[in-house]
Amino acid sequence: MMSSSSSTSLTVAAALLLLCVSMMISGSTGQLSANYYGHTCSTVATIVQNQIQTALQTDPRIGASLLRLHFHDCFIQGCDASILLDDSATIQSEKNAIPNINSVRGYEVIDNIKSAVESACPGVVSCADILALAAEIGVNLAGGPSWTVQLGRRDSTTANQSLANTTMPAPNDSLTDLKSKFSDRNMNTNDLVTLSGAHTFGRARCLSFSYRLYNFNGTGNPDPTLNTTYLQTLQQLCPQGGNGSVLANLDPTTSNGFDYHYYSNLQLNQGLLQSDQELFPTSNADTISIVNGYSRDNNSFFNSFGQSMIKMGNLSPLTGSQGEIRLNCRQVN
Known part of the structure; x- marks a missing residue:
């Protein structure tokens, strides 16, 4: 017959096992969180802000452009930085979709932010998260609100130009x-x-x-x-x-x-x-x-x-082991 102390020990062990399994499942689904980079790149928001402030010195439109860039990314196939991918042998860039071409801008600023982030925290921060941070910081620097940006997205390895042509709200929409x-x-x-x-x-x-x-x-x-x-x-x-x-x-x-x-x-x-x-x-x-x-x-x-x-930032993000962390926002690794 099992003793009371043994039974208690097994119960505690079982509870700890369930907790570990729960944490593993939570990690695999990759829920977004405000402190996602707390231990791996705690200065990421500061880096993004510094780069945007530099860009604002010569381009007063850049805050609005970065917000628009994040919006156009999320509305296509989720907030996955697919809009940042250039044309390649396997990719038709969303940049050339009718709602985006000659309209969406700010790609070079995102490149500068990514370069600065990579110097500080190599291979850690996704381009999708950079877009989300840049949108919030751009709004706030223009006198707008601040909100807690949820982070932990990963980057898409695909783009969808045809979906971009049909999904985005248009200037002449009813x-x-x-x-x-x-x-x-x-x-x-x-x-x-x-x-x-x-x-x-x-x-x-x-x-x-x-x-x-x-x-x-x-x-x-x-x-x-x-x-x-x-x-x-x-x-x-x-x-x-x-x-x-x-x-x-x-x-x-x-x-x-x-x-x-x-x-x-x-x-x-x-x-x-x-x-x-x-x-x-x-x-x-x-x-x-x-x-x-x-x-x-x-x-x-x-x-x-x-x-x-x-x-909006929670629209179909890639998390956990999905997608990748692009080293260059314009191309897959």
Whole structure:
């Protein structure tokens, strides 16, 4: 017959075994965590911030560009840095997809960040995590919110240009289209309106909105939802048949700062892109109350933005033994 002390010892041993197994399973699934690099590259956030601050000295747009880069990465096949891969014998780069080419930028800054991180912590930090950190730091340096970036992603060894061509929200999307694309990524209407607030800084080319200025939907007239004074300003910047690469501020009020003015602009019918103004239509829509709420409460917008960014950052990340840690963000190892 087993003694009480022996039974207790076996029970403790069994409990420890279950704990070890549980930890191994948790490690294999690779849950993201805020302190993922706490012991392997504790200075990674500082390194990323230093590189972005250097880039900002000559490029005030870079914060918005890095945020956009992270967004376009996550929406294609998850937050896996697939957007950073160049063309190769086996890869059709997502950089050349219609929503990305001549639009998404900041690749060289990511290269500089990666080089600095590799010097400090060789082979440890993924390009996907660098994108996530760069997005948060770029927003914060522009006066926007800070949020706890979850880390532990690994990098994809594949890209999907065709998916990039069909998945990304487009400047001429209707509200129905926008909702559908966000829903397909398990993001709701609140996430849609909140993350669209990223257009509180950055630029867009005339090519992406000039159809609203002259021949909206083939009518031969401007988009009737455009504020008439704003319309005239945009027509001067983007004359009919002019250079489609000319840049316009997404937020005409505070172009380089991250704040809630994007939403007050929508209330004045000063959304630059059709997809912006679709969030505040003339008819009833569930997005209107969210826009109104953010337009009068900067803290509410900031808090929600951080939450939606964390949610987006969790879109299908590669973790554990999936993917790899690229040594060069532009190519697989």
